[in-house]
Amino acid sequence: MIPAHIPDELPLTYADSFDVPVLFRNGPARKPTRQWRTAKHELWARSGGFPAIDGWYVSTTTWREIIKAAVEVGRDVTPHLRNQPRYAHGELVARVAPLYAYLGMHPVMPQYPVRGTKGWRLTLNPVYAYGTERSAKNAAGYRLGMTMTEWACRSLLGLGQTEHLELGGPIRALRNTFRDPKKKLPDLWGRHQAEGLYWLIEAKGGDVGLGTLRKGWAQLAAGSKILGSYAHRTVLVGACARPGDDLFLTIDHDLHPGQQPRTPAGFDIDESAVGLGSLEDHLGDSDDALIGAARAQMLTYLALRSAPASQLRAVLVPADRASRHRRSGLITPLEGDDLTRAMRADARGAARHIERYALRASIRSMGLDDFLACRITGTEVHLGMSRKLFAACERLHEEDLAIAQRTPGLRAEDQLADDQELSDDAQEEQRLNQRRIFREQQEEARPQLRPRLREAYERGATSDWSDLLRRAQEPQLDLEGDEGLLEAATPETYLAVSGYGLPPARA
Numbered sequence: 001m002i003p004a005h006i007p008d009e010l011p012l013t014y015a016d017s018f019d020v021p022v023l024f025r026n027g028p029a030r031k032p033t034r035q036w037r038t039a040k041h042e043l044w045a046r047s048g049g050f051p052a053i054d055g056w057y058v059s060t061t062t063w064r065e066i067i068k069a070a071v072e073v074g075r076d077v078t079p080h081l082r083n084q085p086r087y088a089h090g091e092l093v094a095r096v097a098p099l100y101a102y103l104g105m106h107p108v109m110p111q112y113p114v115r116g117t118k119g120w121r122l123t124l125n126p127v128y129a130y131g132t133e134r135s136a137k138n139a140a141g142y143r144l145g146m147t148m149t150e151w152a153c154r155s156l157l158g159l160g161q162t163e164h165l166e167l168g169g170p171i172r173a174l175r176n177t178f179r180d181p182k183k184k185l186p187d188l189w190g191r192h193q194a195e196g197l198y199w200l201i202e203a204k205g206g207d208v209g210l211g212t213l214r215k216g217w218a219q220l221a222a223g224s225k226i227l228g229s230y231a232h233r234t235v236l237v238g239a240c241a242r243p244g245d246d247l248f249l250t251i252d253h254d255l256h257p258g259q260q261p262r263t264p265a266g267f268d269i270d271e272s273a274v275g276l277g278s279l280e281d282h283l284g285d286s287d288d289a290l291i292g293a294a295r296a297q298m299l300t301y302l303a304l305r306s307a308p309a310s311q312l313r314a315v316l317v318p319a320d321r322a323s324r325h326r327r328s329g330l331i332t333p334l335e336g337d338d339l340t341r342a343m344r345a346d347a348r349g350a351a352r353h354i355e356r357y358a359l360r361a362s363i364r365s366m367g368l369d370d371f372l373a374c375r376i377t378g379t380e381v382h383l384g385m386s387r388k389l390f391a392a393c394e395r396l397h398e399e400d401l402a403i404a405q406r407t408p409g410l411r412a413e414d415q416l417a418d419d420q421e422l423s424d425d426a427q428e429e430q431r432l433n434q435r436r437i438f439r440e441q442q443e444e445a446r447p448q449l450r451p452r453l454r455e456a457y458e459r460g461a462t463s464d465w466s467d468l469l470r471r472a473q474e475p476q477l478d479l480e481g482d483e484g485l486l487e488a489a490t491p492e493t494y495l496a497v498s499g500y501g502l503p504p505a506r507a
Contacts, residue, residue, distance in 0.1 A: 028213035073150035088302035129243030145205025148239035301393035314370035380501030384494035391460025
């Protein structure tokens with residue numbers, strides 16, 4: 001018999017798993033001297049909340065979780081892609097390529113091993129160590145910092161969708177102050193559902209030392225001063241990485257009790273900013289969650305919309321959304337999902353006896369849905385989404401196009417020719433002002449947008465992909481699958497990475 005002290009639980013078997021050491025503390029301090037190897041760590045409890053005490057923790061995650069965070073964090077560039085959706089592929093490449101280019105995995109034996117961890121950690125690879133110039137390292141550090149910050153805040157700490165602070169924070173009356181270009185403010189904000197608090201978040205990445213952390217803490221202090229009496233938490237995440245060593249996170253935090261946020265009736269809180277954790281878990285009962293989820297997936301929508309028919313495929317997932325509601329992290333890996341495997345096998349069996357034109361209807365009757373997916377050109381990443389979310393994104397895209405057409409100064413054609421002679425800083429300030437005007441117009445249109453997106457979302461459930469894509473031919477139904485892919489899903493989205501394209505071991 002198995003000894004009684006062995007816990008009766010399923011081991012982690014995901015092929016792309018690795019461990020991330022995390023140090024929580026109440027303010028910036030010097031980089032700990034190899035404590036990510038020598039300190040005694042607690043296993044991350046996966047509670048989706050803020051830890052009760054500071055100290056060292058370790059969490060096991062997957063490459064797919066990291067990629068999910070990478071493609072969704074940061075500035076919303078989709079307004080610039082209204083007329084050229086194919087360039088969405090390029091933006092997605094820019095968000096994930098540095099991670100593939102400069103990260104690897106290596107085996108680790110910490111001084112105090114933690115049961116349940118994998119014994120592999122991320123590290124910077126030799127390309128970064130020996131062949132990368134300083135400017136490229138700075139750019140990679142920025143992307144690493146933003147990605148790991150999004151992963152930590154959302155996958156570990158249960159924060160809802162993050163927003164870029166440059167467009168204004170959660171309090172309408174304070175937005176002009178948050179937009180002051182002379183103030184050095186933090187990167188992101190969000191609202192934590194369980195805590196009922198706003199979070200101001202600053203991300204740092206690379207060889208993060210005390211000086212860099214102090215700058216980030218000062219940025220948070222400036223944002224905290226603006227938020228003033230509103231209860232909030234400041235969070236500084238440092239994604240620390242050096243060649244030949246483990247990637248680990250420092251999360252420095254401070255709680256500002258202030259007062260509880262005023263009710264929406266006071267017109268001080270943007271109702272749409274109220275945190276809902278994972279937005280996709282609330283699409284059935286919240287129109288604002290639907291708008292937020294559609295906006296978060298616009299890059300993926302544009303990539304799918306513009307992909308050639310030959311690159312599109314329809315992947316099978318159970319139609320029951322509850323089976324994919326996150327229990328920890330942002331996604332549900334599918335290789336450990338017995339239900340998905342069994343239902344896909346049934347669909348393959350049925351395909352041998354059913355005419356092709358009737359196969360899709362039969363598959364739906366079996367409790368399966370087919371998500372549209374494609375590989376993002378230039379990467380090992382496959383992204384996709386459901387009909388319902390695709391239809392909502394399509395309507396949102398149409399509404400955004402209408403805003404651009406009726407708002408003076410938002411079209412590139414409206415810009416004066418001599419604008420190109422402006423300095424880089426002046427051009428950036430001009431573009432930032434345009435993004436803010438666009439966002440204001442989006443928020444003004446929200447009351448009309450709620451029923452329109454809801455109608456599109458519900459209509460998408462019974463639409464064919466050929467109708468949604470406005471093409472005569474349905475995308476190829478993928479019944480066989482690809483054994484080289486590691487798949488994952490959320491209630492309305494799909495993500496897969498190539499098992500052959502994972503960060504190399506022993507980098």
